[in-house]
Amino acid sequence: MYFSRKITEDTYYVGASDRRLELFENVFPIPKGVSYNSYVITDEKTALLDLMDESVSKQGFENIAGALNGRKLDYVVINHMEPDHCSKLDELILRYPEVKIVGNVKTLKMIGQFYDIDAESRFVTVNEGDTLQLGKHTLTFVNAPMVHWPEVMVTYDTFTKALFSADAFGTFGALGGNIFNDEYDFEYEFLEEARRYYTNIVGKYGMQVQAVLKKASTLDIKYICPLHGPVWRTNIDYIIDKYNTWSLYEPEVDSVMIAYASMYGNTENAVNVLANVLAEKGVKNIKIYDVSKTDVSYVLSDAFKYKRLVFASPTYNGGLYPKMENLLLDLKAHSLKNRKVAVFDNGSWSASAKKHMLEILGTMKVEVVESSLALKSSLKQGDMEALNQLAEEILK
Numbered sequence: 001m002y003f004s005r006k007i008t009e010d011t012y013y014v015g016a017s018d019r020r021l022e023l024f025e026n027v028f029p030i031p032k033g034v035s036y037n038s039y040v041i042t043d044e045k046t047a048l049l050d051l052m053d054e055s056v057s058k059q060g061f062e063n064i065a066g067a068l069n070g071r072k073l074d075y076v077v078i079n080h081m082e083p084d085h086c087s088k089l090d091e092l093i094l095r096y097p098e099v100k101i102v103g104n105v106k107t108l109k110m111i112g113q114f115y116d117i118d119a120e121s122r123f124v125t126v127n128e129g130d131t132l133q134l135g136k137h138t139l140t141f142v143n144a145p146m147v148h149w150p151e152v153m154v155t156y157d158t159f160t161k162a163l164f165s166a167d168a169f170g171t172f173g174a175l176g177g178n179i180f181n182d183e184y185d186f187e188y189e190f191l192e193e194a195r196r197y198y199t200n201i202v203g204k205y206g207m208q209v210q211a212v213l214k215k216a217s218t219l220d221i222k223y224i225c226p227l228h229g230p231v232w233r234t235n236i237d238y239i240i241d242k243y244n245t246w247s248l249y250e251p252e253v254d255s256v257m258i259a260y261a262s263m264y265g266n267t268e269n270a271v272n273v274l275a276n277v278l279a280e281k282g283v284k285n286i287k288i289y290d291v292s293k294t295d296v297s298y299v300l301s302d303a304f305k306y307k308r309l310v311f312a313s314p315t316y317n318g319g320l321y322p323k324m325e326n327l328l329l330d331l332k333a334h335s336l337k338n339r340k341v342a343v344f345d346n347g348s349w350s351a352s353a354k355k356h357m358l359e360i361l362g363t364m365k366v367e368v369v370e371s372s373l374a375l376k377s378s379l380k381q382g383d384m385e386a387l388n389q390l391a392e393e394i395l396k
């Protein structure tokens with residue numbers, strides 16, 4: 001049985017959610033699942049805006065057919081070629097043999113790479129600013145390269161003022177029945193996952209996101225229809241504001257996030273003492289992560305959220321504890337900047353973790369504060385002055 005919900009005139013949500021998948025992109029844990037959104041417009045001509053992941057495609061095809069209500073499909077607009085959205089393009093063509101594929105030159109090239117189908121003969125090439133008339137609805141196309149792949153574009157319906165925004169403004173988290181932002185307590189249900197989705201998936205491309213936000217600011221937007229997560233129809237400035245903050249690498253919380261590694265608990269103990277000192281100094285909302293326990297995607301997300309970061313690691317075979325190295329390299333890979341950072345290390349014979357942490361941080365646009373705290377196996381009374389100093393420096 002199909003299900004779909006009307007968004008606005010002639011425009012239907014036909015997406016579906018996966019609550020079973022453990023790892024999105026086989027990397028990111030998604031305990032709350034994920035939705036793959038897809039939209040149908042039924043005007044004089046009919047159009048499908050993006051497809052879905054293979055895992056939900058059976059339901060997806062039923063939903064598409066339900067929304068089309070016996071009509072043929074004239075166009076499929078491919079805003080994004082990633083397989084979580086168009087893994088079943090070949091099957092779509094079998095089901096709707098007359099369908100024309102709408103995309104840009106890069107889209108066509110990628111279709112050729114992913115599929116053994118003749119896309120060219122049914123392809124409608126669109127460039128930035130081009131329009132496609134469906135009847136009352138006119139679709140215009142805006143390029144959004146690297147948000148999240150090079151071929152990405154977004155589609156704007158000038159009739160309904162709906163922006164089909166591809167991965168932009170998306171979030172992890174399944175949808176059920178409710179598809180609109182105002183049908184949820186978004187901040188409670190989705191904000192953390194939206195930040196984790198943005199920072200991990202698109203976080204590296206802040207400049208490109210800024211470029212899209214600039215283009216979007218010239219449009220009158222009533223609906224944002226992303227490929228994952230709720231459709232925005234109220235409070236649109238809220239999510240645009242969040243994207244602006246995230247893509248500018250501006251912190252949201254003036255507090256301290258501490259990420260540590262620890263095998264025997266001594267580095268952990270020092271972190272707890274440090275957090276205590278910070279709290280005594282009036283710092284609220286301190287966040288502490290054990291990098292061995294919490295998946296790196298959550299720590300990275302909070303590194304984008306917090307203004308002040310402390311990293312603490314034992315020395316491991318002359319280097320960094322692997323999970324800490326993984327975290328720092330991940331932060332670097334996502335171009336995290338504009339943060340105040342402090343580090344301290346631990347070692348029982350020849351500590352070098354600090355040196356390695358500073359090497360990675362030295363290649364990033366972050367301010368590393370002076371700290372002489374260096375543990376020899378465990379925190380001692382004699383280290384307290386250095387620890388207090390670190391606390392003062394990170395708060396300055």
Ligand SMILES: Cc1cc2nc3c(=O)[nH]c(=O)nc-3n(C[C@H](O)[C@H](O)[C@H](O)COP(=O)(O)O)c2cc1C
Nearest residue numbers: 262263264265266267315317318347348349350377
């Ligand atoms: C596999 C392994 C490799 C280590 N390599 C080093 C090292 O190269 N240099 C060093 O000073 N300590 C090394 N250590 C010791 C730890 O860094 C040290 O005991 C530290 O105090 C542990 O802190 P923790 O209690 O927070 O786990 C190593 C420990 C292990 C298990």
Ligand SMILES: [Fe+2]
Nearest residue numbers: 080082148167
């Ligand atoms: Fe994507």
Ligand SMILES: [Fe+2]
Nearest residue numbers: 082084167227
């Ligand atoms: Fe996606």
